[in-house]
Amino acid sequence: GKVDKGADFANYFCTYAFLYHQKEMLSDRVRMDAYYDSIFKNARHFKGKTVLDVGTGSGILAIWSAQAGARKVYAVEATDMATHARALVAGNGMENIVEVIEGSVEDITLPEQVDIIISEWMGYFLVRESMFDSVIYARDKWLKPTGMMYPSHARMWLAPMQTSLGERKIQEYQHAMNDWSRFTQETSDQYGVDMRVLNDPYREEQRKYFLQTSVWNSLHPNQVIGAPALVKEFDCLTATLDETASVRSQFRIPIDSGNAKIAGFAGWFDVHFRGCPSDPADNEVELTTAPSVDDTTHWGQQVFLLHPPISTRNGDILVGELEITRSKQNHRLMDVKIAHALERRGSPPAQPTISNFFIE
Amino acid sequence: GKVDKGADFANYFCTYAFLYHQKEMLSDRVRMDAYYDSIFKNARHFKGKTVLDVGTGSGILAIWSAQAGARKVYAVEATDMATHARALVAGNGMENIVEVIEGSVEDITLPEQVDIIISEWMGYFLVRESMFDSVIYARDKWLKPTGMMYPSHARMWLAPMQTSLGERKIQEYQHAMNDWSRFTQETSDQYGVDMRVLNDPYREEQRKYFLQTSVWNSLHPNQVIGAPALVKEFDCLTATLDETASVRSQFRIPIDSGNAKIAGFAGWFDVHFRGCPSDPADNEVELTTAPSVDDTTHWGQQVFLLHPPISTRNGDILVGELEITRSKQNHRLMDVKIAHALERRGSPPAQPTISNFFIE
Numbered sequence: 001g002k003v004d005k006g007a008d009f010a011n012y013f014c015t016y017a018f019l020y021h022q023k024e025m026l027s028d029r030v031r032m033d034a035y036y037d038s039i040f041k042n043a044r045h046f047k048g049k050t051v052l053d054v055g056t057g058s059g060i061l062a063i064w065s066a067q068a069g070a071r072k073v074y075a076v077e078a079t080d081m082a083t084h085a086r087a088l089v090a091g092n093g094m095e096n097i098v099e100v101i102e103g104s105v106e107d108i109t110l111p112e113q114v115d116i117i118i119s120e121w122m123g124y125f126l127v128r129e130s131m132f133d134s135v136i137y138a139r140d141k142w143l144k145p146t147g148m149m150y151p152s153h154a155r156m157w158l159a160p161m162q163t164s165l166g167e168r169k170i171q172e173y174q175h176a177m178n179d180w181s182r183f184t185q186e187t188s189d190q191y192g193v194d195m196r197v198l199n200d201p202y203r204e205e206q207r208k209y210f211l212q213t214s215v216w217n218s219l220h221p222n223q224v225i226g227a228p229a230l231v232k233e234f235d236c237l238t239a240t241l242d243e244t245a246s247v248r249s250q251f252r253i254p255i256d257s258g259n260a261k262i263a264g265f266a267g268w269f270d271v272h273f274r275g276c277p278s279d280p281a282d283n284e285v286e287l288t289t290a291p292s293v294d295d296t297t298h299w300g301q302q303v304f305l306l307h308p309p310i311s312t313r314n315g316d317i318l319v320g321e322l323e324i325t326r327s328k329q330n331h332r333l334m335d336v337k338i339a340h341a342l343e344r345r346g347s348p349p350a351q352p353t354i355s356n357f358f359i360e
Numbered sequence: 361g362k363v364d365k366g367a368d369f370a371n372y373f374c375t376y377a378f379l380y381h382q383k384e385m386l387s388d389r390v391r392m393d394a395y396y397d398s399i400f401k402n403a404r405h406f407k408g409k410t411v412l413d414v415g416t417g418s419g420i421l422a423i424w425s426a427q428a429g430a431r432k433v434y435a436v437e438a439t440d441m442a443t444h445a446r447a448l449v450a451g452n453g454m455e456n457i458v459e460v461i462e463g464s465v466e467d468i469t470l471p472e473q474v475d476i477i478i479s480e481w482m483g484y485f486l487v488r489e490s491m492f493d494s495v496i497y498a499r500d501k502w503l504k505p506t507g508m509m510y511p512s513h514a515r516m517w518l519a520p521m522q523t524s525l526g527e528r529k530i531q532e533y534q535h536a537m538n539d540w541s542r543f544t545q546e547t548s549d550q551y552g553v554d555m556r557v558l559n560d561p562y563r564e565e566q567r568k569y570f571l572q573t574s575v576w577n578s579l580h581p582n583q584v585i586g587a588p589a590l591v592k593e594f595d596c597l598t599a600t601l602d603e604t605a606s607v608r609s610q611f612r613i614p615i616d617s618g619n620a621k622i623a624g625f626a627g628w629f630d631v632h633f634r635g636c637p638s639d640p641a642d643n644e645v646e647l648t649t650a651p652s653v654d655d656t657t658h659w660g661q662q663v664f665l666l667h668p669p670i671s672t673r674n675g676d677i678l679v680g681e682l683e684i685t686r687s688k689q690n691h692r693l694m695d696v697k698i699a700h701a702l703e704r705r706g707s708p709p710a711q712p713t714i715s716n717f718f719i720e
């Protein structure tokens with residue numbers, strides 16, 4: 001479908017126009033260290049080269065690229081943040097190397113092809129925001145055949161987990177439905193209008209909100225109760241728009257913890273900076289958003305809660321399929337379908353249960 | 361300026377597509393009682409008449425109009441809520457009288473002119489959301505020359521007030537700026553980029569957010585420390601788009617409470633149901649959102665905080681001017697300028713101080 005640019009700006013880009021929001025990303029140590037190391041520990045890649053920074057925001061990656069020795073950096077930013085990036089570039093003495101261009105990377109023109117595309121395009125569970133599309137677009141249009149991508153690879157992970165979050169959500173949902181009952185009674189008594197014909201739509205709306213919308217969480221590693229399944233690996237040099245438009249993957253996960261309850265699934269991602277096959281990184285860098293005690297990120301994990309949770313026994317195997325597609329209303333949000341069943345020693349395979357979620 | 365429809369839908373209409381949000385309005389007793397009474401205590405106005413409900417939402421006002429005896433009600437709603445309104449109409453046996461039409465009132469066509477336009481179009485401080493524009497548009501296109509408006513009049517009020525909210529906002533602002541200092545220091549130490557060139561833009565952004573954006577509040581009447589000034593009265597039958605596009609008004613308010621500090625201004629509105637000159641209401645109804653102990657509304661009041669507050673003595677007179685214009689970025693939001701000075705017995709008139717605010 002065609003994207004309404006006005007709506008896309010109102011829904012998506014507007015938040016990036018605030019320094020406050022850029023600051024949140026710039027305060028994410030894990031994120032910052034990974035990009036910083038990827039550039040400065042592989043400065044050889046940047047020396048004398050031309051770089052395109054897709055979505056430069058404050059301009060940080062463009063400035064680092066210049067500091068690492070790039071000859072020229074094109075820093076493209078769709079929002080007014082471009083003005084601040086330009087000031088930051090000048091404030092750090094890089095105005096002869098970094099050129100800030102305000103516009104969507106889809107619309108702008110560069111005077112030359114580039115050696116490196118660098119970008120921080122990752123959303124929750126990697127794919128939210130669909131910004132990778134813009135990077136792919138820029139790559140196909142502006143990257144030299146010999147060029148490389150920073151990051152070079154991206155992976156999505158899914159794991160079963162335990163949490164008490166689901167119970168809280170169920171309570172909130174029940175509270176909302178009780179309140180609706182009270183409300184319909186009052187509206188009928190006081191105002192002579194019977195609202196009960198909207199019971200089902202209201203329930204559906206509240207279910208979606210409380211029970212089917214994935215939840216941001218920063219999980220402790222011991223909440224993960226089975227080996228994470230690799231859902232998808234993108235090679236940023238070759239990934240296609242078809243590949244990003246929908247992700248489908250089967251999983252088969254032995255449950256480690258005895259008698260644990262699977263309260264849901266957690267989704268996260270990592271990206272890697274490996275240079276390219278013909279010119280690998282001197283020092284590979286990984287940025288992971290997996291559950292961690294010390295190295296938490298602003299991405300956290302996306303939690304998909306199961307209602308009710310699944311009781312497991314040691315030796316059970318969780319099998320299923322994950323399918324992620326774009327929301328029809330907003331291409332930057334996702335519909336997620338998880339089909340899952342337990343394989344239990346000595347029992348016939350169970351019918352899979354299908355749970356539908358929304359990444360909002 | 362021309363309105364981007366996609367952005368307008370994303371920014372404004374989308375919230376109204378949730379039953380949850382309609383329920384909040386339907387749970388506002390003061391609002392509901394006023395509309396209910398205005399219709400049923402003046403049922404004579406509705407008997408056998410044709411009615412247009414601009415922005416029917418759940419359909420409540422359309423159903424009441426039908427219950428009061430209207431011959432035909434056109435219930436226009438821009439969002440998907442129209443589907444639920446249609447169900448509610450049928451669920452209350454009114455499908456032969458109420459016709460729900462999905463679309464902007466600016467775009468749709470009716471088979472006839474109507475006798476009454478009813479609408480609940482009021483936003484914070486009356487004018488936020490700019491929905492009155494749509495009502496005026498509908499009136500000029502679809503109301504019979506002899507027709508009447510429900511409500512018939514709307515008024516805006518401004519009053520000086522005391523509150524400790526301003527101190528909290530100042531603290532939050534200072535906290536944000538201290539955090540920025542720490543952040544620029546760390547970014548420079550750890551990542552070799554000097555962010556201080558963005559100090560001023562960041563300060564401006566945070567000032568706007570914490571200090572210049574009006575705040576929703578439900579005030580106690582005794583927080584008001586001078587007689588409220590009537591800022592504007594709209595006659596809904598004759599008001600023009602020019603009149604709604606900007607509001608400018610002078611005020612002169614004796615301060616009642618001895619030695620109070622004026623911490624800011626509070627803005628609110630009331631609307632009246634008086635029928636029309638040739639056919640006045642049998643029972644006039646008023647819906648007020650003034651500070652109140654018992655009769656609070658979801659609109660509350662909009663508070664414009666002064667930094668620093670103004671110290672007053674009994675007998676001082678607060679003089680000034682209020683100017684409300686539309687935000688350039690979003691015509692449904694407002695820029696507010698308040699010029700104010702104290703007239704003190706025996707002193708020459710002071711230079712006015714000008715404070716700029718945003719209704720977001």
Ligand SMILES: Nc1ncnc2c1ncn2[C@@H]1O[C@H](CSCC[C@H](N)C(=O)O)[C@@H](O)[C@H]1O
Nearest residue numbers: 016055056057076077078103104105120134
């Ligand atoms: N198609 C596109 N063209 C240009 N900028 C885009 C874009 N899609 C997203 N962006 C911008 O990309 C940025 C992503 S956030 C990352 C900002 C910065 N590179 C950093 O690492 O700190 C946002 O500022 C957003 O406005």
Ligand SMILES: Nc1ncnc2c1ncn2[C@@H]1O[C@H](CSCC[C@H](N)C(=O)O)[C@@H](O)[C@H]1O
Nearest residue numbers: 376415416417436437438463464465480494
């Ligand atoms: N130009 C327009 N055309 C049609 N509907 C509009 C409109 N502008 C706003 N609306 C709708 O008007 C409603 C205002 S809220 C009031 C809802 C309902 N009349 C009630 O009193 O409970 C919203 O549902 C909004 O979507």
